[in-house]
Amino acid sequence: MIEATGLTKHYGRTVAVDNLSFTVGEGRVTGFLGPNGAGKSTTMRMILGLDSPTSGDVRIDGQHYRDLHQPLRTVGALLDAKWVHPNRSARAHLRWLAAATKLPRSRIDQVLDLVGLGAVANKNAGGFSLGMSQRLGIAAALLGDPRVLLFDEPVNGLDPEGILWIRKFMHQLADEGRTVFVSSHLLSEMAQTAQDLVVIGRGKLIYQGTVDEFIANATESTVLVRSPTLEKLGEHLLAAGAGISDDGDALRVSGMDSAAIGELAATRQIVLHELSPQVGSLEQAFIHLTGDTVEYRTEEPALGTTEEGPTA
Amino acid sequence: MTTLLATERIKLFTTRSPWWSAFLALGLTIGFAGLVALNHNGGPLRVEHSQFGIQFGLMVVTVMAALAITTEYRFATIRATFQAVPNRTSALLAKTTVVAVLAAVIGEVAAFGSWATVKVIDGGGPELAITTGADWRMVAGAGLVFGIAAVIAVAVGTLVRQSAGAISILLIWPLLVENLVQLIPGAGDDIHNWMPFTVAGRFLNGPGPDAPLSAWGSLFYFAAVAAVLLLAAITAVNKRDA
């Protein structure tokens, strides 16, 4: 379990992390979500005792990272896959980490095989592709068989196969009862990987809870209905207090769930051709919540200025 | 060529390193001249007293010039450079020119600044006036030596492509190796007489009776060494993958 309380980090006059409190539970994958520059990496560095908080405090299973004995046995982390010496082989990189933690050499081959780097273990890490570097970073994180795992943007730059592999891998780690904390700036990725979410923007906590709840809260769910007597249905719905909007040959109903709409149609003897709840888009939810906290905002691309212009 | 020079000028001055190099080179050289002047006693101060610390500036500028190219390799911006300017010879010549001009300017400011500092502190008798050709060479010549040394540094940096290696070579060579060769019995002095930085020093301080080259001949020799190294660097850059 990771517990942050009032975590704050200033770099000069810039506030990177602002009074952040959250907990990351065991046996689940917890996503750490926020736009680029929101303070995710800084927070992770503070969890690992690399950066000292300006104020506040973060503990792992009740202990500060710096007080852990042989910390790699408790916490494994992949913050940046390029943090390896380019002229040192993958195996040698793991060897010194293992030596510092008094792990047997056999463990090195185990983790190398686990991440599929066994064949290139004696090659210099400088020649690795980003995907291979990520795998090496994950091998280093797993080396001490830790209960707590931290990954900073692990799917960045990976091909679809690699992304799928990491996703499965994290679920497996969580299923083994470990604490898995993964950061990302992509909600769609987190929706498929994480069960819980910690969402931050500009260093401040925006949301903590389950992914499902986050999506439900952040998006307005609507129900799509089609009927041969659409106009009549619309009148009844309005009268019952629902909001409606035209959607081609269908109505988009808000403020009333599909069960209530079905019952209303039955009592009024209206035939329904379709009655389907619509789940809001994840990206919409994310932008809706973090919209005010994006550090580097872009204007809408001015497509209209070209001669063709958007026609659709 | 003017575009290339402008590009390299922007690249150089938009990082901090030339600024602190210039600051350090001037501070150390002029500061040292001040120390010499403040503590001087016995006999009038001569022009050469003001130039004792010039080698500080020279070494700092050498490091700066080497970094100008090795950092491009380190941060892989060399690829962007060669993408923008596929003619690598021009690209490298433009960089060398910009760095050498900056080095020369730093050299002039360091030399005249040191001299002026000593003059201000000491008041300055006739011995401190820059009158003879030798006096002018000693002070105004610093810019030429700095500029040529920068060319050598860029060339070595291009050949080695690695900051630590290039800086080590560029500092250990003039400060240690050139002096140590004198220890070789017999041939040592002859070898020493043809060491580039030793020869450059003779341009500034006067060749002395035993030197094989005249003052300007010494400068020419120093420049020739730089040219050969630069040629080697250009050849290497064109042969290698970026």
Add this chain to the structure above:
Amino acid sequence: MSLLEAERIKLFTTRSPWWCGLLAIALPVGLTALIATQAGGPGSAEFDASATQLLTGLGRSVVMVMAALSITSEYRFGTIRATFQAVPNRTSALLAKTAVTAVPAALIGAVVGFGSWAVFRLIHPDPALALDSAADWRAVAGQPLVFAITAVLSLGVGILIRQTAGAVAVLLVYSLLVEGLVGLIPKIGDDIQHWMPFFAADRFIGVQADAPGLQELPLGPWGYLAYFAAIAVAVLAAGILSAGRRDA
């Protein structure tokens, strides 16, 4: 012990320490051999064992670069973060690195010291080169001590500066230029120079011990060695202190 083992693996699993070590030995010993072939011609001066050690400075400069690189490359490639992740007690981590840097430096110093002496004697057998006084032994067998302390000092500078180019430039310019130029300052120059760390190291080895102006010094050879070591420890302590406070 596990920390020493980790640092040992780190040092020996990249190529640059091997190259530096090879260079640190080959340069001074090779050039000493060259000098020895020319030694003893007509009119050449009398010499003793310390005359075989005149080129050891080359090896010492290379060791300086090697020691500085051992820490600055960790900062450059971000592996320092992995180090501090594995060993959150930064003082222990850096002390382990210090030990693992100083021991190879001492070994290199021993090979350079005895190697230079042996190769000189082999090429130019001269009874005057025998190690028959305390000064002779200091000159040759003292090299490992000087090399090790130099490595500690360089590592300290590397920890403070964290940047390869800066650390190497500061170390080389300081040791090869500043200490020499300081002597040119009138009046106070000599007094300052007598307290410069590498000047102190040279006094312990006894480089040109009979030169005029080096007769009345504030410390004896062992005093100078202790002074050199004290400076190195102070710089290292400053480095460790700042590494403990900084964000990695």
